Amino acid sequence: MSKQTENNDASRFDLSKWAKLPNQLIAGGILAAIAGILIPSWHKTFAYSYLTAYMFFLSLVLGSMFLVMVHHLFDAYWLVPLRRFLEHVSCAIPVLVLLFIPIALFAGSIYPWMSPEGHDHSLAIKSIMYNPYSFYIMAVLLFASWYWLSNGLRNASLEQDKTGAASCTITMRRYAAGGIFVFAISLTFAVFYWMKSLEHQWFSTMYGVYYFAGSVWTTLATTYVLAFVLKGTGHISPIIQQSTFKDIGTLFFAFTVFYAYIHFSQYFLIWNAAIPEETFWYVKRENGVWWSVGMLILFGHFFVPFLSLLRIDAKKCLPIMIPMAVWAWLMHYADMSFNIKPVYNPTGEGITFASLVLSIGCMAGMAGVFAKWFIKELNAHPAFPQKDPRIAETLGVYVEPLSASSSKASND
Amino acid sequence: MSGVGRQYGVLAEYDTPADAIAAAEKVRDAGYTQWDVHTPFPVHGMDEAMGLKNSRVGWFTFCGGMTGFFGGNLMIWFMNSFDYGIVVGGKPLYSPLFAFPVSYEMTILFSAFGSLLGMLFLNRLPRLHHPLLKNKRFGSVTHDKFYVVIECADPKYSEEETHSLLEESGSTHLEVVKE
Incomplete structure (x- = not known):
């Protein structure tokens, strides 16, 4: 009965007054971009702020793709209400390609190894991977494989909405089983090419996992907020359960620990070995403001969420989880900045007006573009899988297997 | 009878x-x-x-974990830095970094002890x-x-x-x- 009243309009969100927000965000982003291009001293700041924002949103797309795949790999039922909107986010590859164009055009000034002036002896062996040809070929391959994977998964899912055929589930399972390997390799290449190679002298083989852990963490925070909003708007309210929120929260908690484990391991191995080829990366990140950002990541990315989500009931408590999700976005942005921005600001000068305007501008602009894509996709398709075989289980309804009911009938 | x-x-x-x-x-x-x-x-x-309501075993787990974490750090500090200082690889005598893996394992061990004993205690077992x-x-x-x-x-x-x-x-x- 309480569910009925909840579905009625009283508690429903009215998002119509926010309808202009994506366009406003894009306009803000474009203004920041114009400023970044016109003012010569802002060029570098703009380039790396743009890359930081790009890597942030890439996290969400890849994280969603991962969640869709684990859903099929583990045959999980609790993700069913969330799967459709995660599929939409993971299908935002055209947006990624569009936003990648500036990076592709100016790669020569962003990545030192892309231009002959940036060459040094450490590039000798790595030049097989880090050269302009492989950069562009790889970018095409990465986007193509993500497009194939995310659309393959979503098309089968949309097909099932119409037919309800079990074969669609099997198709999705096959995509997930093969795709998880493609995903792991492509994510690692993407983050090596676009983020780690900013300092190509450095070595860290676990950098891909590091980015992956932070990405899925942020995606789960985003999933929590999207689930909350889409429940409020009525999109997924017929199917989402209280326990769904708890389950997202639990996985978010798990990835809090996983990220900390990975980042600690990376730091610890480099600290313990103390080889200059590796330590320089972290030494640079102890300068000026980067020391504080590092501490912020240590405490804010791990201790704060870990200790506040330790209790089982915290994970379904909205006054804790919604601020925590916003906090997670900030922390992931701090993490991306910690990785990217010391390249143009190695001494760790504090926040300048330019960096503030351009960072917020790039984030806002990209958020606007992704929001427009998401809303368009959300409205074009059913908001949750209509005929997924696990729906009854999601709703907590027991349906007797066909074999059991037919044997009972024959006994009677 | x-x-x-x-x-x-x-x-x-x-x-x-x-x-x-x-x-x-x-x-x-x-x-x-x-x-x-x-x-x-x-x-x-x-x-x-x-x-x-939420089981109270979690509190035993938490206290056990905290004991393990700080106990582990204390143990490593006492042995390697205070009682018999050993320089290894030019590192400080005590650093939370190298003490962390062991303390972390101690955290898990003592949380498990806390959970088990807390469960037995709350259930009035054996x-x-x-x-x-x-x-x-x-x-x-x-x-x-x-x-x-x-x-x-x-x-x-x-x-x-x-x-x-x-x-x-x-x-x-x-x-x-x-x-």
Whole structure:
């Protein structure tokens, strides 16, 4: 009965007054971009702020793709209400390609190894991977494989909405089983090419996992907020359960620990070995403001969420989880900045007006573009899988297997 | 032999998890406190149906974990830095960095101790005998039957009312359990 009243309009969100927000965000982003291009001293700041924002949103797309795949790999039922909107986010590859164009055009000034002036002896062996040809070929391959994977998964899912055929589930399972390997390799290449190679002298083989852990963490925070909003708007309210929120929260908690484990391991191995080829990366990140950002990541990315989500009931408590999700976005942005921005600001000068305007501008602009894509996709398709075989289980309804009911009938 | 023959409680048998949950909700709403549900496997939603709050075992786990973490750090600081300082690889005598992996393992070990001992303590285990164990019918709890047991020690217990409550809840078999 309480569910009925909840579905009625009283508690429903009215998002119509926010309808202009994506366009406003894009306009803000474009203004920041114009400023970044016109003012010569802002060029570098703009380039790396743009890359930081790009890597942030890439996290969400890849994280969603991962969640869709684990859903099929583990045959999980609790993700069913969330799967459709995660599929939409993971299908935002055209947006990624569009936003990648500036990076592709100016790669020569962003990545030192892309231009002959940036060459040094450490590039000798790595030049097989880090050269302009492989950069562009790889970018095409990465986007193509993500497009194939995310659309393959979503098309089968949309097909099932119409037919309800079990074969669609099997198709999705096959995509997930093969795709998880493609995903792991492509994510690692993407983050090596676009983020780690900013300092190509450095070595860290676990950098891909590091980015992956932070990405899925942020995606789960985003999933929590999207689930909350889409429940409020009525999109997924017929199917989402209280326990769904708890389950997202639990996985978010798990990835809090996983990220900390990975980042600690990376730091610890480099600290313990103390080889200059590796330590320089972290030494640079102890300068000026980067020391504080590092501490912020240590405490804010791990201790704060870990200790506040330790209790089982915290994970379904909205006054804790919604601020925590916003906090997670900030922390992931701090993490991306910690990785990217010391390249143009190695001494760790504090926040300048330019960096503030351009960072917020790039984030806002990209958020606007992704929001427009998401809303368009959300409205074009059913908001949750209509005929997924696990729906009854999601709703907590027991349906007797066909074999059991037919044997009972024959006994009677 | 004065204990023999004294009533322990009422045992009500159910055939399905759904019946057991519905019965548990009734017993909870009637305000009983000294009662329990026994099932062959964990039943989702039973905590809520019984009105059980979050288990307090977590606090034992947390305290155990904290003890392990800080104890581990303290141990490493004492051994490698205070009692007998050893320089390894030019590193500081004590650093939370190299102490972390061991402290982390100690955290896990002591949280496990905390959980296990806390669980035993809160359940008042070990205990050698329980009145339900000699009940023949109750043996099916490990097979395919679900039981609600209300103890006579419950302040709300009255033979008539408790029996009729359980009967109305759809129990297939009702029985008084002796001490």
